[in-house]
Amino acid sequence: MFLEKLLAIGMFPYNSEASNTMEQKRILMAKTGLDGHWRGPTIVARALRDAGYEVIMIGMATGEEILRACVDEDVDLVGLNIGGHINVALRAIEAIKKERQSVPIFAGGTITPASARELNALGVEVYPPGSSLTDIVEAADRLTQRKQA
Amino acid sequence: MNQDISDLLQRALKDDRAALARLLSIMENNSVLAAEIELSLLPSMGKSFVVGITGPPGAGKSSLINALIPIAAKDFDRTAVIAVDPSSTFSQGALLGDRVRMNSYNHSEKLFVRSMGSRGNLGGLARSTVSAVSLFDSCNWPLIIIETLGIGQIELEIAEVADITVVVLNPGWGDTFQANKAGITESGDIYVINKSDRPGVHKTRIELEESLALIPHRSRVPQIVETIANTDTGIVGLWHTIAESLDSKNTDLKQIRELRQQQLFHRLVSFKIEQALGVATKSSLWKNIVSQNIENPEDARDLLDNLLLDISTRLRNY
Numbered sequence: 095m096f097l098e099k100l101l102a103i104g105m106f107p108y109n110s111e112a113s114n115t116m117e118q119k120r121i122l123m124a125k126t127g128l129d130g131h132w133r134g135p136t137i138v139a140r141a142l143r144d145a146g147y148e149v150i151m152i153g154m155a156t157g158e159e160i161l162r163a164c165v166d167e168d169v170d171l172v173g174l175n176i177g178g179h180i181n182v183a184l185r186a187i188e189a190i191k192k193e194r195q196s197v198p199i200f201a202g203g204t205i206t207p208a209s210a211r212e213l214n215a216l217g218v219e220v221y222p223p224g225s226s227l228t229d230i231v232e233a234a235d236r237l238t239q240r241k242q243a
Numbered sequence: 244m245n246q247d248i249s250d251l252l253q254r255a256l257k258d259d260r261a262a263l264a265r266l267l268s269i270m271e272n273n274s275v276l277a278a279e280i281e282l283s284l285l286p287s288m289g290k291s292f293v294v295g296i297t298g299p300p301g302a303g304k305s306s307l308i309n310a311l312i313p314i315a316a317k318d319f320d321r322t323a324v325i326a327v328d329p330s331s332t333f334s335q336g337a338l339l340g341d342r343v344r345m346n347s348y349n350h351s352e353k354l355f356v357r358s359m360g361s362r363g364n365l366g367g368l369a370r371s372t373v374s375a376v377s378l379f380d381s382c383n384w385p386l387i388i389i390e391t392l393g394i395g396q397i398e399l400e401i402a403e404v405a406d407i408t409v410v411v412l413n414p415g416w417g418d419t420f421q422a423n424k425a426g427i428t429e430s431g432d433i434y435v436i437n438k439s440d441r442p443g444v445h446k447t448r449i450e451l452e453e454s455l456a457l458i459p460h461r462s463r464v465p466q467i468v469e470t471i472a473n474t475d476t477g478i479v480g481l482w483h484t485i486a487e488s489l490d491s492k493n494t495d496l497k498q499i500r501e502l503r504q505q506q507l508f509h510r511l512v513s514f515k516i517e518q519a520l521g522v523a524t525k526s527s528l529w530k531n532i533v534s535q536n537i538e539n540p541e542d543a544r545d546l547l548d549n550l551l552l553d554i555s556t557r558l559r560n561y
Contacts, residue, residue, distance in 0.1 A: 146336045
């Protein structure tokens with residue numbers, strides 16, 4: 095095959111030690127609730143951006159759409175904004191756990207204590223209203239270490 | 244090239260989306276690997292059409308793409324979209340928000356949307372955007388739409404990369420003098436006045452028309468299309484114009500392929516020179532430029548010759 099031929103004749107002479115590498119972590123932010131407002135996810139996305147992350151916003155999405163974006167965008171972490179009901183979030187979590195096991199998930203928004211316990215049990219960290227942006231950025235730093243290439 | 248990347252390439256070429264997505268990240272994170280990957284893709288490149296969408300921030304580029312996707316699907320099996328947004332020069336972070344407007348077809352297997360931060364590149368694209376095009380092309384995505392970040396007047400790298408460049412403006416955009424400045428009004432193949440329900444559309448069209456009619460180096464005067472992306476107004480007409488333009492400009496895929504091949508090698512060579520320069524400037528010869536005693540123009544030329552000799556030796560020894 096062409097690839098092997100190139101390798102054989104030493105057509106890949108680039109010095110791999112050169113400084114053109116920078117691992118940039120990527121986070122997907124999706125809205126899953128009925129609640130249409132953007133303030134929460136936008137402020138969080140902004141804080142993550144200022145912490146050096148590439149934050150991909152997809153707005154209101156279904157579980158399937160969130161999985162699709164998670165795969166295509168090759169993200170290191172998924173943030174779910176929840177507005178009351180957690181049904182859509184649960185579907186997204188289930189889909190991601192099935193197809194992209196190594197991608198961690200955290201959630202924020204209006205989440206009842208019972209729902210928070212349910213999400214925690216699935217391994218999803220929950221940041222309810224009142225959480226500090228510093229804590230959220232720290233969580234992102236910690237969670238994005240987990241992913242295997 | 245290590246085994247992991249070869250495996251990913253094999254998988255991506257067999258239509259594994261996750262492998263394709265992972266390769267896109269690798270290319271973004273490491274320009275050395277990107278160059279290697281692109282070189283190995285060369286035999287499978289040159290099968291896709293590339294449409295570039297550019298224009299100032301907020302002109303409606305993402306919304307237009309969202310509206311175009313279902314119509315383009317009638318002519319092309321699958322569509323890949325590469326959407327570039329600016330990276331912060333302070334934190335290197337980025338808020339990539341183009342997907343928010345492209346939310347109508349998130350679920351379709353036939354659409355692959357990839358968001359990219361510009362990561363310090365100044366031409367309206369990310370450095371790895373072109374590499375991503377090569378990859379999508381090789382993996383059989385026949386239509387590739389690139390959305391640039393919101394541009395000012397001259398960030399028009401897109402015109403080099405795309406087969407067709409669509410410039411999106413709005414009513415009230417500038418005046419006669421803006422329309423006649425170099426840059427944005429000489430690089431498009433098609434001009435869209437989006438949000439055409441807003442006042443000033445007629446004046447904008449006339450000023451654009453007058454300016455475009457004077458472009459000396461074009462055989463065809465670029466067409467102007469009015470749209471309202473949010474209500475799908477004028478979108479079918481716009482796609483028709485794009486498709487027609489693709490037909491008339493580059494029906495010949497062979498020609499596109501040759502052009503891409505040429506561009507790829509130009510890029511790889513300039514990348515190698517850049518790399519060599521990066522290493523060279525750390526050497527004592529280059530560090531000592533400041534302390535050289537230059538008393539006449541001949542001294543300056545001698546020094547330059549020495550530096551060029553140093554670079555060419557380094558390039559040969561790679």
